[in-house]
Amino acid sequence: MPVDMDTMIEAIDVNKEYRRSGAIIRALADVNVRIKSGEFVIIQGPTGCGKSTLLNVLSGLDFPDSGKIIFDGENIARSTEDRLARIRRMKVGFVFQDFNLISTFTALENVESVLWPTVLRASEIENRGINALRDVNLLDRKDHYPVQMSGGEKQKCGLARAIIHRPRVILADEPTGNLDPQSEKEIMDLLKKINKESDTTVVVVTHREKLTSYADKIVQMKDGRVINVK
Amino acid sequence: MFRMFKKGVLLILREKRTFIIFMLIYTILIFLTSLFLENSLAGNFGEVSGYLVVIFLFTSLILSLLYAWILVSRKRRDWATLKCIGYTNRNIITIVSGIILFTSLMGLLIVIEILFHYTAIFTYIDTTEISTGLPFILIGLYPVIITTVLFILVQVISIALIYRKVLKVRPIVALKRVGE
Numbered sequence: 001m002p003v004d005m006d007t008m009i010e011a012i013d014v015n016k017e018y019r020r021s022g023a024i025i026r027a028l029a030d031v032n033v034r035i036k037s038g039e040f041v042i043i044q045g046p047t048g049c050g051k052s053t054l055l056n057v058l059s060g061l062d063f064p065d066s067g068k069i070i071f072d073g074e075n076i077a078r079s080t081e082d083r084l085a086r087i088r089r090m091k092v093g094f095v096f097q098d099f100n101l102i103s104t105f106t107a108l109e110n111v112e113s114v115l116w117p118t119v120l121r122a123s124e125i126e127n128r129g130i131n132a133l134r135d136v137n138l139l140d141r142k143d144h145y146p147v148q149m150s151g152g153e154k155q156k157c158g159l160a161r162a163i164i165h166r167p168r169v170i171l172a173d174e175p176t177g178n179l180d181p182q183s184e185k186e187i188m189d190l191l192k193k194i195n196k197e198s199d200t201t202v203v204v205v206t207h208r209e210k211l212t213s214y215a216d217k218i219v220q221m222k223d224g225r226v227i228n229v230k
Numbered sequence: 231m232f233r234m235f236k237k238g239v240l241l242i243l244r245e246k247r248t249f250i251i252f253m254l255i256y257t258i259l260i261f262l263t264s265l266f267l268e269n270s271l272a273g274n275f276g277e278v279s280g281y282l283v284v285i286f287l288f289t290s291l292i293l294s295l296l297y298a299w300i301l302v303s304r305k306r307r308d309w310a311t312l313k314c315i316g317y318t319n320r321n322i323i324t325i326v327s328g329i330i331l332f333t334s335l336m337g338l339l340i341v342i343e344i345l346f347h348y349t350a351i352f353t354y355i356d357t358t359e360i361s362t363g364l365p366f367i368l369i370g371l372y373p374v375i376i377t378t379v380l381f382i383l384v385q386v387i388s389i390a391l392i393y394r395k396v397l398k399v400r401p402i403v404a405l406k407r408v409g410e
């Protein structure tokens with residue numbers, strides 16, 4: 001199938017089932033989604049509708065039972081773990097609901113950690129880390145450990161970690177799920193700013209309807225199916 | 231690769247309690263292995279010292295496996311996060327190797343430091359003509375070098391054995407909610 005050059009990620013006829021306590025749960029049922037380069041997409045739906053599973057398969061963290069995931073022109077549905085890790089390192093930035101910062105590293109080290117496996121010089125990595133922290137207005141906290149930061153600051157640090165390697169896509173799983181309204185607005189504004197200024201594709205999974213105002217495209221899910229794209 | 235090694239060292243230096251506990255156990259094991267290797271090479275205590283060397287090395291292997299297992303299990307979420315942001319299994323095993331090898335090398339340095347001081351003290355005491363009946367050199371250089379090589383080999387075996395556990399850490403674990 002020819003791939004549209006504008007398409008960043010595409011899920012084609014994706015199915016995914018889980019077994020839990022003997023029962024089969026259909027997490028994704030014949031899902032077809034196309035995300036264009038530079039789009040701000042929100043995958044929205046109630047808890048348990050399959051939106052996080054969709055994010056997992058779109059990013060190569062999980063494999064679909066059937067169907068294709070075309071990521072930047074490459075079918076990643078059956079790629080090896082190492083290949084997927086390299087794709088994520090070069091092209092994907094992750095933002096987690098629980099921040100997932102390493103407690104024994106400072107904010108700057110957490111941000112820099114993405115580039116440690118690369119061949120970049122230490123000074124270049126440090127410069128990029130400082131710039132990424134500056135971009136999210138967290139430079140004054142660069143030597144602080146996660147335990148010394150507020151939830152909003154931790155998520156800003158997570159966001160800096162997601163952008164340090166200038167990824168083509170940022171995938172965020174409930175990025176404001178653990179934040180107060182003020183921090184939620186700051187994080188979403190930052191994601192929108194990154195999306196606009198660097199043309200980075202942003203995919204946010206959320207159950208909060210009010211965040212849909214940030215989106216160029218909204219993918220609504222229910223019971224493992226995409227019920228609406230607008 | 232060396233950078234990953236250094237980051238492993240940085241990681242464990244900030245986890246002082248685990249580091250100190252395992253470093254001290256390694257110190258004791260390296261000291262005892264060197265001591266009984268010295269006696270075995272000198273033909274003292276018959277076969278017993280030889281058996282003890284093997285027992286200490288086996289204990290070291292078990293200890294290294296336990297250490298690696300604790301590192302991988304306790305930090306499972308961190309390893310999963312690193313996999314999410316693009317670390318390969320090889321990157322992670324290099325960090326774990328850095329932690330284990332650094333801890334055992336620190337144990338070795340302590341043993342060498344102790345042996346230097348021991349030698350210096352008893353050489354000084356000898357000049358004061360006070361008889362202690364203890365040898366000037368407690369353990370020679372060769373047993374320490376042989377012990378070092380054996381210990382590094384044991385560490386490498388434990389790292390190879392724990393590799394499967396690193397492979398089993400799925401990056402998706404990082405996306406699970408805390409406590410889930």
